Amino acid sequence: MTSTDVRKDAEDSGPSGYAAARLRLLTEGVRSGPPRRAALAELTDEWLTGLFTAAAEGLPGLRGVSLVAVGGYGRGELSPRSDLDLLLLHDGSDSAAVAALADRLWYPVWDLGLALDHSVRTQSEARKVSGEDLKVQLGLLDARHLAGDLGLTAGLRTSVLADWRNQAPKRLPELQELCAERAERQGELQYLLEPDLKEARGGLRDATALRAVAASWLADAPREGLTEARRRLLDVRDALHLATGRATDRLALQEQDQVAAELGLLDADTLLRQVYEAARVVSYASDVTWREVGRVLRSRAVRPRLRAMLGGGKPVAERSPLAEGVVEQDGEVVLARAARPDRDPVLPLRAAAAAAQAGLPLSLHAVRRMAAAARPLPTPWPAEAREQLVTLLGSGSPTIEVWEALEAEGLITHFLPDWERVRCRPQRNAVHIWTVDRHLIETAVRASEFTRRVSRPDLLLVSALLHDIGKGWPGDHSVAGEIIAKDVAARIGFDRADVAVLATLVRHHLLLVDTATRRDLEDPATVRSVADAVGTQSTLELLHALTESDALATGPAAWSTWRGSLVADLVKRVAAVLAGDAPEEPEAAAPTAEQERLAIEAFRTGGPVLSLRAQTESPADAATEEPSASPPAEPEPLGVELLIAVPDQPGVLPAVAGVLAMHRLTVRTAELRALDLPDGVEGAVLLLDWRVAAEYGSLPQAARLRADLVRALDGSLDIAGRLAERDAAYPRRRGVVAPAARVTVHPAASRLATVIEVRAQDAPGLLHRLGRALEDAGVRVRSMHVSTLGSNAVDAFYVTNRKGAPLPGDEASSVARKLEEMLRA
Numbered sequence: 123m124t125s126t127d128v129r130k131d132a133e134d135s136g137p138s139g140y141a142a143a144r145l146r147l148l149t150e151g152v153r154s155g156p157p158r159r160a161a162l163a164e165l166t167d168e169w170l171t172g173l174f175t176a177a178a179e180g181l182p183g184l185r186g187v188s189l190v191a192v193g194g195y196g197r198g199e200l201s202p203r204s205d206l207d208l209l210l211l212h213d214g215s216d217s218a219a220v221a222a223l224a225d226r227l228w229y230p231v232w233d234l235g236l237a238l239d240h241s242v243r244t245q246s247e248a249r250k251v252s253g254e255d256l257k258v259q260l261g262l263l264d265a266r267h268l269a270g271d272l273g274l275t276a277g278l279r280t281s282v283l284a285d286w287r288n289q290a291p292k293r294l295p296e297l298q299e300l301c302a303e304r305a306e307r308q309g310e311l312q313y314l315l316e317p318d319l320k321e322a323r324g325g326l327r328d329a330t331a332l333r334a335v336a337a338s339w340l341a342d343a344p345r346e347g348l349t350e351a352r353r354r355l356l357d358v359r360d361a362l363h364l365a366t367g368r369a370t371d372r373l374a375l376q377e378q379d380q381v382a383a384e385l386g387l388l389d390a391d392t393l394l395r396q397v398y399e400a401a402r403v404v405s406y407a408s409d410v411t412w413r414e415v416g417r418v419l420r421s422r423a424v425r426p427r428l429r430a431m432l433g434g435g436k437p438v439a440e441r442s443p444l445a446e447g448v449v450e451q452d453g454e455v456v457l458a459r460a461a462r463p464d465r466d467p468v469l470p471l472r473a474a475a476a477a478a479q480a481g482l483p484l485s486l487h488a489v490r491r492m493a494a495a496a497r498p499l500p501t502p503w504p505a506e507a508r509e510q511l512v513t514l515l516g517s518g519s520p521t522i523e524v525w526e527a528l529e530a531e532g533l534i535t536h537f538l539p540d541w542e543r544v545r546c547r548p549q550r551n552a553v554h555i556w557t558v559d560r561h562l563i564e565t566a567v568r569a570s571e572f573t574r575r576v577s578r579p580d581l582l583l584v585s586a587l588l589h590d591i592g593k594g595w596p597g598d599h600s601v602a603g604e605i606i607a608k609d610v611a612a613r614i615g616f617d618r619a620d621v622a623v624l625a626t627l628v629r630h631h632l633l634l635v636d637t638a639t640r641r642d643l644e645d646p647a648t649v650r651s652v653a654d655a656v657g658t659q660s661t662l663e664l665l666h667a668l669t670e671s672d673a674l675a676t677g678p679a680a681w682s683t684w685r686g687s688l689v690a691d692l693v694k695r696v697a698a699v700l701a702g703d704a705p706e707e708p709e710a711a712a713p714t715a716e717q718e719r720l721a722i723e724a725f726r727t728g729g730p731v732l733s734l735r736a737q738t739e740s741p742a743d744a745a746t747e748e749p750s751a752s753p754p755a756e757p758e759p760l761g762v763e764l765l766i767a768v769p770d771q772p773g774v775l776p777a778v779a780g781v782l783a784m785h786r787l788t789v790r791t792a793e794l795r796a797l798d799l800p801d802g803v804e805g806a807v808l809l810l811d812w813r814v815a816a817e818y819g820s821l822p823q824a825a826r827l828r829a830d831l832v833r834a835l836d837g838s839l840d841i842a843g844r845l846a847e848r849d850a851a852y853p854r855r856r857g858v859v860a861p862a863a864r865v866t867v868h869p870a871a872s873r874l875a876t877v878i879e880v881r882a883q884d885a886p887g888l889l890h891r892l893g894r895a896l897e898d899a900g901v902r903v904r905s906m907h908v909s910t911l912g913s914n915a916v917d918a919f920y921v922t923n924r925k926g927a928p929l930p931g932d933e934a935s936s937v938a939r940k941l942e943e944m945l946r947a
Contacts, residue, residue: 144162154357154361154384155353158360162202170208170227173227174223174269178223181223183219184219184220187220187223188269189209189210189269190266191207191266192261192264192266193207193264197266202360203367205369206239208240209243209248209265210223210227211248211270211275212242213245213271224242245277248262252285259285259293263286263337265282286334290340295419298415301323304321309323310322311325312398312405316372319362323405324408325404329351329352332404332407341414341415344411351400351401355400355404358373361381361385373397398557403530413453413454441458443818444480445472445476447473448469448473456485457492463492463495463496464495464497467507468504469492470493471511471537474514477520478514478518479520482520484528489531492531493531502614502616508614511537512580515584515587516579518858519567522564529559541591544562544590544591558593561590561676562586562590562591565586565587566587568670569667572671574861574881578664580912585607585664588606591610600632607625607629608624627665634652634665635673638689638691639685639688649695649699656696659701662700713797713809720732721767729832730831731768732831734824762815764782766809768810769806769807769808770796771835775893775906776891778834781841782827783889784845786886788884788910789889791813791910792811792813792889794809794810794905849886861883863881867935867938872920873928880892880918880919881914882945891944895940895941902923902926903920904922904926
């Protein structure tokens, strides 16, 4: 049936002809989607035009009247059960005739049982009401002439658009608040099992709001994918109206199979996934657009004052460095002018981690630029890429917005191809409140709160990201997920032992809660089976944190004090089974020839000597680099291997750490130990073997590092003052709210020293502050083992008193308290 056939039927017998044609169109007519909506609007236009013409002919002398479609009908988006939004516009010259005309228009519509939203106004009345009622104004933005005085309609459209643009600085914040209130009431379309296609966040109302923002000329929504997302939501609403025979926008569970069949989709899950994908596009476009609106309005408010201060010159936005190739500008994270995304495959992860740590959104332009130039990472990933991913995952709630920005431009599946199977995947379980992919990110956010409870926060965060990755595959998702997790963990650069731990965590992420709530914990066999599955104390520690993170990220019904106590009891019992002798201080490897050379040189000169070597890529990375049609780019330095030897003396640790912080070098791993000199030579040399990375900029010269270290050791360089001056030069960012630092004493971990372990948020100068605090406490650092895992520092210090003996228990506890107080200051 063609649209021409529909029009001929409509012309046959007035309302009855229109009703028959409408029925044929919806049941046998042109294909669904935009063609059917356009045909339905055209059919309705012709019918209403006919009604208007016939009614006007019966009212001789009637002039200055037009019939106008507004709202959804004005846009030509008529679903099967849509309201007809109509305005009878007149010039006010003959109110009685206009009232009679309205009766002759509205009653035939009601007689057919069609929903009608109508009004009768002059142009001045329409403008007045729209100025008072934002919803009316939004509807008039889509005004479309149907019949009567075309000039009258055109005048209204022109004046309404002018009013909207003039009032935009006031009305757009109102519109944003309206959208936020609606989202609070209705929830997010992309996660709901029974979503409201129109009112929920990311639905048709938000898509219409984006059109209104564009009409203001203040900002525009990112257009890629937006038209298609809107079309998909309208198609689903059409099918829902036909399936239910009602004017409803709520996609109830019992109707989803029928709606999916109406659209030719495989099943209800496929339907929901398409709805979620469309909603995600609209939600992301809304976030970007409202940020742009806020920036424009702030700029307008500040510009006159700035121009006066600058003598009429154009203000320049301040750019503050965040990481290599990444800066903050005007409340967003953008790329530095010198950034080369086509030559820096780690840049998207570095930018994302920096944005999440600073609590700032990623600029749309930056994300698109990085997506367009994205290069595959080598397999396995370089260490920096893995560290940046862990930092991103450990940044708390800001991770979500940054992750969604990467997701919107395809960068997540670029780095993690297995993500595609869980993206927008619904979970038909009343306990779950998120889709699979969002649940995984929520679990990582929850896990970031527990990073002080575990010795390997990087493994906790990555296991949180991967624990349900098997839900995109048939069968038991834990079994499938274990296989995927092994592959992903190896690909992103974890060693064999860490890969095994991650696989165990994914395979058994439900083990603790299932056992604690369904088995007899008094039965030794129950506890032994869990111990056998887990294997080690450290894995048990990780699994306990993952279990709680997973439950908290599922929904309020998945975790309770009772469940938590049962799981904690089980963990305590399993830990007792796994307990063995406490580990001794790690045996130091024999010094290398390079280390011995530096030690002898330090003893001979009586001052520090160092060796500095830049690392670009590991041999494994080079061997697995994918071939490229273009010449290879010059490798970018990934870090520095730094060896320092210095005669044993007080203050070495804070001095070295402070100098590195001054040069903006981030400590990734660090070891300090005393190296005995050859027989017959009195004294000792401290050997520091560290791996550091430049925050941004070029690597420092070894001679400059040594010169500053000499000054730091003799007291002529005020490191604390220099670091304080630098911090004061940059405004404080809100950033992430990190879990509180945790300092623990392990009295049985070594016979030769007291082990004090610090777990804290990594920050510039952290190791310098810790070293100073230990010096001030009057203890001597015999050795230390420092690691930075993403944004988490996990540092173990083997300390003694000045006589070289382990600290008494009360003294060790006092030192630990002082360290915690310093970290919280």
